[in-house]
Amino acid sequence: MEITAKRTISKKPKIRLQYGEDYKFVQEVVSTNKLNTVCEEARCPNIYECWGRGTATIMILGNTCTRSCGFCSVNTGKPQVLDEMEPVRTAMAVKKMNLSHVVITSVDRDDLKGDYGSKIWAETIKQIHHHVPECTVEVLTPDFQGFKPALETVFEAAPEIFSHNVECIERISRQVRAQSVWSRSLDVLKQSVDYGLLTKTSMMVGLGESKSEVVETMKEVVDLGVEIFTIGQYLQPTKNHLPVNRYVEDEEFEDEEFENNEIDDGENDDVSDDSAPTELVKKATVTHVLKSASIAAKTDRYTIQITSKRFLKDAQQFSQNMISKGYDAYIQKAAFDGNEVWYRVRVGSYDTYNSAKLAADVLSREIGMATWVDFVRKVQ
Secondary structure (H helix, E strand, O other): OOOOOOOOOOOOOOOOOOOOHHHHHHHHHHHHOOOEEHHHHOOOOOHHHHHHOOOOEEEEOOOEEOOOOOOOOOEEOOOOOOOOOHHHHHHHHHHHOOOOEEEEEEOOOOOOOOOOOHHHHHHHHHHHHHHOOOOEEEEEOOOHHHOHHHHHHHHHOOOOEEEOOOEOOHHHHHHHOOOOOHHHHHHHHHHHHHHOOOEEEEEEEOOOOOHHHHHHHHHHHHHHOOOEEEEEEOOOOOOOOOOOOOOOOHHHHHOHHHHOOOEOOOOOOOOOOOOOOOOOEEOOEOOEEEEOOEEEEOOOOEEEEEEEEOOHHHHHHHHHHHHHOOOOEEEEEEEEOOOEEEEEEEEEEEOOHHHHHHHHHHHHHHHOOOOEEEEOOEOO
């Protein structure tokens, strides 16, 4: 299946380049610590905006990738020798920038047959947690060839968010990222979910996908238990890369076709459990709709999710511990397709997102864990 550009659809967005003191500060920290960033290596057009806000995505394991994806401008070739001090320098840069949240990514290192670079990944996470304990770590990893011990090495380092991108819909995956396997990416995400990590994935649009294929992709990852899904417009980094098929307007995510393709996260109306304390388990259902490149529930109240457990007894233990500390914690049972059940530990109910976010930030600092705001699920 070839991806061809349609030259008559939409127009290329104009991006105003601007930078100030914050941009220069990030540039200095990155340079001083001899770090790579995906912002630079992938020629991201948002670099001025992001660095201008004092944020950057740090890229570890060098600046040369062993794969050659059709959308990515990171150098391909024989990578450099591993830099064992890179994790420490990365942590020092995070500390210097006084970050409360950092995103770490890397090139693919298929040349490292023993662990595919997972040990450097784990050490980077550990160093950031050690030197900047108040900073949450989000990792955007390669697939490590699906090698389970490598994935577990990263999982055990306990990143607050584990992310691996599917990048595009399945139909065009082989052309977009020829050396990757769609099913393997799904397996990586599933292993992260099964381990109990907050799991995220992302994809690009503008490469020849249809709206229904986007919705189907979202359904597929939601069924795995992935809780964060983001969508971004593909921009051609050079003329040697895949052409842009079209520029997707924001309004497209709000039209009837998307509204009518609701995503059911598999939550069952009957979520009661006789073995669970009634004061901890709440019956809930939710309808998910696609809007503004995200999944949102139809409700008008917000809550804070702390964790999700595979087994009820683990969720009960965690919830009881939170209650003993004075929090109004509760458990939401979520049944997914295939009768797989997860137990989400949540706290509070808030009128607005801002009030919930403020409470979530305080809670994260108090308990030393990443939390996130979600919609309250409608109680039956």
